[in-house]
Amino acid sequence: MSDEKQFCTFYLGDRFFGVEVERVQEVFRYQEMTQVPLAPSVVRGLINLRGQIITAIDLRRRLGMKEISEDQNPMNIVVRTDDDVVSLLVDRIGDVLEVGDEVLEPPPETLDEIARKLIPGVYKLNGSLLLTLDTEKTLDFS
């Protein structure tokens, strides 16, 4: 029997990512952010989510990808970690997918260093590759 896991999927450009669905608190549209001076560039700003202040992380910047085109506003995926709630800024939200670990493979060695650290596995789906994202490591960039 294979282990089935559910992933909340999203896109950065044409790359297809997923975070474990239990980690995801909610998804919402782009919202004005308060910029934090002196913060690392990965931190895009702070969002007031119904009275809770959460940090927005630009996932493109975190993965060393190019900036999103200016006319496009990113979406927010709010994920919970052990001691924090943060929002990941992504281009587009996909479906929630249930995938089995028989199609799971570690990422190839040739992936660049940052990506290899943050992407623990790749699911080989029909027609696409789902890259899983290690949220803890993604948020640890100090």
Place this chain on the structure above:
Amino acid sequence: MGDSEMIQEFVAECRENLDQFDKDLIRLENESNSSGLMESIFRTIHTIKGSCGLIGFVKLESITHAGENLLGKIQQDKVTPSREVIGVLQKLADSVRRICTCILNQGNEGDQDFSELIVSLERLQSDENEKTSSNNGNGAKAASLFERIGGQEAIDATVNVFYTKVLNDSRINHFFENTDLNHLFNKQKEFLTLAFGGSSNYDGKGLREVHKHLVEKGLNESHFEAVIENLGATLKELKVPDELIEEAAGVALSVKNDVLNQAPSAPPKKDEVQINEAVDILPENGKPIPANENVKKTATTGKKEERKLEDSSIRVDVQLLDKLMNLVGELVLARNQIMQLNDTHQDPTFMETSQHLNLVTSDLQEGVMKTRMQPIGGIWGKFPRIVRDLSMECGKKIRLETEGKETELDKTLIEAIKDPLTHIIRNSVDHGIEKPDIRIDQGKPEEGTLNLKAYHEGGQVIIEITDDGGGIDSSILKEKALSKGLITNEQALKMNDRESVNLIFLPGLSTAKKVTNVSGRGVGMDVVKTNIEKIGGTVDINTTKGEGTTLKVKIPLTLAIIPALIVSTGANQYAIPQVNLLELVRLEKEQSENSIELIQGTPVYRLRGNLLPIVSLHDELGVAKNDTDQTATNIVVLNANGKQFGLVVEEICDSEEIVVKPLGSQLKGISAFSGATIMGDGRIALILDIMGLAQKAQVIRENQETSTKETSGTDLESSHASNKETLLIFRVGKEGRSSIPLSAVARLEEFKSSDIERSGKNKVIQYRGEIIPLICLEEFFDSFKEIEQKEAIQAVIFTQKNKSVALVVDKILDIVEENILVKRTFSRAGILGTVVVQDKVTDLIDMEGVVRKMDPTFFEDCEEVLSLNH
């Protein structure tokens, strides 16, 4: 009074515990002994015993101690919780309650004697027979004293012999003149039957009534002793075993107390309450004792009084309070939003309602805050013990004085400062105060003094720990720090006394010559400091060698909601905690030009004769200003760890109560912010960490010397006090390498040559809707040379308030940040000196001089110049 508050708290806690204790006892009586239940019972008494020992209630302690022992035996299954045992335990609870009432009303434990209670508690635990008796009433009866003595017959015989003896005893026989002896006989029989554990109709009142007139006749303790003596002799005569006689004597003792408590002068009502209690505490082996109407009535009134006291305090889960606090925080935010709407709405009803909301919210906030407040004395309670134990261990004599233990602060803060304070006290005892012989040598009193003082000041709680010990030798600290490589030689030389004393807060530093049990491991004061800073507090040390040390701990009252000043710079708003705020200074533009001066490149402002270093917020945060041509300068005068500095902000908005929300862990590393808050309009404002900001701007450290000669005399924004300077390097002419401080540069622009126009003999250019003069640097230095005609010219825009001037250069080369040293001073006009930048000789342009030469009025009043320029 802190003391009485503590006692009140203790009594409230006792009563609460006793209620639980009663419930548990009843459950124990009805259910089989479950270990959890027994544990709860044991813990209750143990807690009471522990806390009354701490406060010093000896009587209470001895009673509860006896109770604890008995309970311990029950827990270990050595004694069965029979009805008799439970009865005595209930009596114990009643006695504790009575003492508590005394404590509350009179401030002492009262003069009631509870020795018989203790006796019966002890008797029960030593009574091995208890184990064999079963739980039900019959079994208990079978093992009771009544049965063991020999039942009703024995009692009857006892009473007969006893009264014969009593009537022959000259000490007491006069009491029985004119007494209905038969009645007394019967009552006595009934009483003894009951007292010794047999079933009886005795209602507990008759004997007292019978004795009442005896008391009036002067019946006192010595008479009772005679009676007990007679009783003992009687039982002996009847060949009752010794231990049973003792037991009987115990019962007689309790009678003595009951009877004698009925002081003739006391008001009857009180008597009855006491009777009621006395009845309750008799061993209830038989049927429940019917109390008469009167007793019942007084009992209920007594209870009512008790309830009132109990109702005055309840226990609430701290988590619930936290939740309430959060909700109030949200309410405060909503209130702020409404108050903002108020400014735009003119509807009087709305305004009135929102004002009301405002008031209620403030009251509610204050109220909820108060629920979390606790007197600091709560944690000080254990310090006398610590000091006593430690000073014994160290062979020192130390007196602990405390002041202001009623000072209140938030519960979470109290918890948080507990350990740091304990540590500081340990340190003072171990290192601070000297041994008695040394103290005498130094002419100090043999006994050292450790003073704890707490008080409120400016919305903060200040705790001072003062010892009159040897003080801290800063030179030793320096040496230690040097030898451990914590500081460099250079640093050590530069340090002043205050700074070197603060070395004590470095991790890994200890001045103790040897590591003792108590302290000296060098992991102390830095932890103390970090723990205190974690809760937004500061710790300050003041020491005089040979005279003592004072540690001043400042902590905020609460963490959740703080008053703050909202300022804005660039696109964002920022909140400055009110605790750091000293005053606001607004300089109109003419003023600010003159009053902000430069010392070695560091802007300062003379605030009532004192130099105030100026830091600008947008420079520190690296954000662009919203509005470049501002009319006035706003300086927020702040206090960071005892040092003042001025923070230049673009706009001062309002002062508001803000709800502190933590920043995510990704932003924890930014020392300039301590948190964030949500403003009335839903936007987020970052809370400035003034300490962090001051450190970042290097206000807190002593300013280092810079050998740079700053050229731009009007640069408000340059805030870096370091000797590093950012320079703009450009070429003038073919070879000349020149530079100006980047801070003096407003913009770099490129103009088309064809756009240059002339106004009089000056070259001007239209720039952003203004006409600004062009100064060609090459022409300036070599006025005979015609400037080369190029398609585009590069210019450095220099802005002073509303006025700008463009310096035309040949090519912008680079921007460098470097330590610069003036190598040579030129006498040439327009050049301040020569520096070596990137290994190349570079002229430092005297911007002010250059501009002044071309336009002498530039630095004068704006309006005038503008009209001249036109």
